[in-house]
Amino acid sequence: xxxxxxxxxxxxxxxxxxxxxxxxxxxxxxxxxxxxxxxxxxxxxxxxxxxxxxxxxxxxxxxxxxxxxxxxxxxxxxxxxxxxxxxxxxxxxxxxxxxxxxxxxxxxxxxxxxxxxxxxxxxxxxxxxxxxxxxxxxxxxxxxxxxxxxxxxxxxxxxxxxxxxxxxxxxxxxxxxxxxxxxxxxxxxxxxxxxxxxxxxxxxxxxxxxxxxxxxxxxxxxxxxxxxxxxxxxxxxxxxxxxxxxxxxxxxxxxxxxxxxxxxxxxxxxxxxxxxxxxx
Numbered sequence: 001x002x003x004x005x006x007x008x009x010x011x012x013x014x015x016x017x018x019x020x021x022x023x024x025x026x027x028x029x030x031x032x033x034x035x036x037x038x039x040x041x042x043x044x045x046x047x048x049x050x051x052x053x054x055x056x057x058x059x060x061x062x063x064x065x066x067x068x069x070x071x072x073x074x075x076x077x078x079x080x081x082x083x084x085x086x087x088x089x090x091x092x093x094x095x096x097x098x099x100x101x102x103x104x105x106x107x108x109x110x111x112x113x114x115x116x117x118x119x120x121x122x123x124x125x126x127x128x129x130x131x132x133x134x135x136x137x138x139x140x141x142x143x144x145x146x147x148x149x150x151x152x153x154x155x156x157x158x159x160x161x162x163x164x165x166x167x168x169x170x171x172x173x174x175x176x177x178x179x180x181x182x183x184x185x186x187x188x189x190x191x192x193x194x195x196x197x198x199x200x201x202x203x204x205x206x207x208x209x210x211x212x213x214x215x216x217x218x219x220x221x222x223x224x225x226x227x228x229x230x231x232x233x234x235x236x237x238x239x240x241x242x243x244x245x246x247x248x249x250x251x252x253x254x255x256x257x258x259x260x261x262x263x264x265x266x267x268x269x270x271x272x273x274x275x276x277x278x279x280x
Contacts, residue, residue: 004114004115004116005111005114006091006092006111006114006193007091007092008038008089008090008091008092009036009037009038009090009092009093009094009107009110009111010037010038010039010040010088010090010092010093010094010194011029011037011038011039011040011093011094011096011107012040012042012081012084012085012093012094012095012096013025013039013040013041013042013096013097013098014042014043014044014077014080014081014095014096014097014098014187015041015042015043015044015046015050015097015098016043016044016045016046016072016077016098017046017047017049017050018046018050018098018099018241019046019049019050019052019053021098021099021239021241022041022050022053022054022098022099023053023056023057024101024135024137024140024239025096025098025099025100025101025102026039026053026054026057026063027101027137027140027141028101028102028103028104028106028140028236029063029102029107030057030060030062030063030141031104031140031141031143032102032104032105032106032107032108033104033105033107033108034105034107034108034111035062035107037064037094037107038064038065038066038088038090039063039064039065039066040066040068040084040088040090040093041054041065041066041067041068041069041098042068042077042080042081042083042084043067043068043069043070043080044070044072044075044076044077044080045069045070045071045072045073045076046069046072051067051069054067066088068080068083068084068087070083075208075209076205077208077209077212078203078204078205078206078207078208078212079205081095081202081203082202082203082205082272082273085194085197085198085202085273086202086273088194090194091193091194091195092110092111092114092191092192092193092194093191093192093193093194093197094106094107094110094189094190094191095187095189095190095191095213096187096188096189096236097187097188097238099238099239099241100124100188100189100236100237100238100239101135101140101145101236101237101239102235102236103143103146103165103234103235103236103237104143104146105234106234106235106236109122109230109233109234110122110191110230110234113228113230113233113234114191114193115228116193117224117225117226118192118225118226118227118228119185119190119191119192119193119196119217119220119225119226119227119228120183120190120191120192120227120228120230120234121182121183121184121185121186121189121190121227121228121229121230121231122186122188122189122190122191122230122231122233122234122235122236123164123189123230123231123232123233123234123235123236124164124186124188124189124235124236124237124238125161125162125164125165125235125236125237125238126238126240127151127156127237127238127239127240128155128156128157128240129240129241130154130155131151131154131155131156132239132240132241134154135239145237146165146235146237147165148162148163148165148166151165163175163232164231164232164235165235166232171232172232172233175231175232176229176230176231176232176233177229179229179231179232181229181231182227183227183228183229183231184214184217184227185213185214185216185217185218185220185227186213186214186217187212187213188236188238189234189235189236190213190217192220192225196220196223196225197216197220198273199223199267200216200219200220200222200223200267200268200269200272201268201269201270201272201273201274202216202269202272202273203215203216203269203272204216204219204257204269204271204272205271205272206253206257206271207254207257208250208253208254209247209250210250210251210254210255211251211254211255211258212254214258215254215257215258215261218258218261218262219261219266219267219268219269220267222261222265222266222267223267
């Protein structure tokens with residue numbers, strides 16, 4: 001493989017009116033062993049509470065933080081993501097959500113595994129609501145939340161998925177090779193070269209909640225970009241919370257669009273970063 005060290009890494013974090021979760025996530029990025037990155041907040045119209053959290057973290061002087069915001073006009077995650085992609089000068093982008101706390105080696109792993117011609121597909125562990133609500137600043141900074149035994153003691157159910165938290169490099173390598181889960185693009189933990197993403201025109205802005213990340217990854221595949229599994233190497237914890245933006249009709253539209261992308265080997269969308277005269 002042609003390994004190439006990214007010069008400028010950006011972490012794109014999507015958020016919408018979840019300031020407490022976002023604060024936990026930003027603490028996780030302050031605790032990174034590799035501090036040479038820029039945090040790019042893709043804000044889908046949050047109110048002043050989220051802005052206040054971001055300004056507070058800017059004042060810490062630890063993170064390079066950019067806040068990209070647009071007006072709240074409903075679920076427009078793909079639009080704000082495309083705006084961030086278009087605006088940044090980072091050459092390598094890690095995509096995650098504002099409810100996913102990264103382990104301290106998260107950036108280091110993505111940087112180390114970055115490979116020309118590939119995107120990276122990382123893993124996450126979905127916490128229960130009680131465990132999510134238990135987590136505080138000190139637990140994140142001390143990294144106790146990434147210990148399997150600690151999570152189980154707090155009430156997280158025992159599961160093979162907790163193996164993602166293993167510190168054994170040998171076991172991680174084996175599990176990454178043997179996992180039956182495909183290395184797809186997922187919005188909680190994936191990364192790729194900005195020029196690859198721009199080459200397919202970014203996210204399709206017709207897509208709403210339900211498969212919008214996978215759809216972009218499928219177009220990357222159609223473009224010839226391959227995927228690399230780091231499910232057990234780059235890990236984050238997903239905080240549980242209610243979701244009010246999932247609707248059957250949206251899922252149906254998204255499913256039909258993804259089916260068309262696969263069947264017709266489509267890599268470019270006319271509804272992405274660059275806008276065409278086509279309407280739909």
